[in-house]
Amino acid sequence: ILSALPEEQAGWVQGLQDVRATRHAGRQFWQGRWQGAGVAHELVCALSGIGKVAAATTAAALIERFGATRIVFTGVAGGLGPGVRVGDVVVASDYLQHDLDASPLFPRWELPGYGRTRLACDAVMSAALHAASRDCVSEAGRAHCGLVASGDQFVGSAQASQALRTGLAAAGHEVLAVEMEGAAVAQTCHDYGVPFAAMRTISDCADDSAAVDFSDFVRNVASRYAQEILTGFLQR
Numbered sequence: 001i002l003s004a005l006p007e008e009q010a011g012w013v014q015g016l017q018d019v020r021a022t023r024h025a026g027r028q029f030w031q032g033r034w035q036g037a038g039v040a041h042e043l044v045c046a047l048s049g050i051g052k053v054a055a056a057t058t059a060a061a062l063i064e065r066f067g068a069t070r071i072v073f074t075g076v077a078g079g080l081g082p083g084v085r086v087g088d089v090v091v092a093s094d095y096l097q098h099d100l101d102a103s104p105l106f107p108r109w110e111l112p113g114y115g116r117t118r119l120a121c122d123a124v125m126s127a128a129l130h131a132a133s134r135d136c137v138s139e140a141g142r143a144h145c146g147l148v149a150s151g152d153q154f155v156g157s158a159q160a161s162q163a164l165r166t167g168l169a170a171a172g173h174e175v176l177a178v179e180m181e182g183a184a185v186a187q188t189c190h191d192y193g194v195p196f197a198a199m200r201t202i203s204d205c206a207d208d209s210a211a212v213d214f215s216d217f218v219r220n221v222a223s224r225y226a227q228e229i230l231t232g233f234l235q236r
């Protein structure tokens with residue numbers, strides 16, 4: 001279970017049994033057993049810190065050092081898609097890196113060496129996350145599933161989010177949300193053949209009030225969503 005910030009996982013480790021904490025690669029990892037109703041999972045929880053490189057390093061450590069056979073990301077994102085509002089949940093169907101540009105050597109946004117722009121999340125895990133998200137939000141229509149874009153930028157103006165949305169849409173990429181880690185974890189998991197899924201609660205609309213909305217949401221709401229959705233996911 002991977003998140004960028006402590007608030008995106010707060011309280012979760014306390015609910016595990018037989019927890020062992022290990023420091024590795026400058027990060028804290030917690031191993032323990034999650035016990036549900038008639039089902040248990042051995043988990044490793046980690047905080048990556050912010051950004052694509054930090055997330056990729058942590059994902060590689062989860063796989064190489066801790067033997068993770070599946071990775072789930074839980075965190076917050078800025079909403080970009082029509083009808084994606086603060087408090088909604090977006091489950092990623094696939095990911096792209098919005099700040100990747102190796103043109104003219106490769107088409108804009110294409111991952112050099114991969115022959116594609118978007119990396120898909122695991123369908124079975126994503127369906128379970130989506131079902132758990134629908135149970136968590138007030139109306140089913142507020143749990144979305146679609147493309148999420150990652151980049152090493154906090155998108156914090158209406159102008160920047162509009163440019164991102166329309167630029168990607170012009171190339172056929174209808175993006176629902178923006179954050180700073182998921183596409184990197186998707187790429188690491190793709191390289192290792194490890195199934196990956198991600199859920200992001202919408203903390204802001206990547207507009208002029210994004211920084212304030214983000215801080216409020218992360219402080220007050222994010223961990224409750226994470227707890228509820230992870231519990232429903234693991235139970236499934």
Ligand code: ADE
Pocket residue numbers: 076077078153154155156178179180203204205206207210214
């Ligand atoms: N994570 C949450 N909100 C975000 C935003 N507006 N831009 C990038 N990452 C985010």
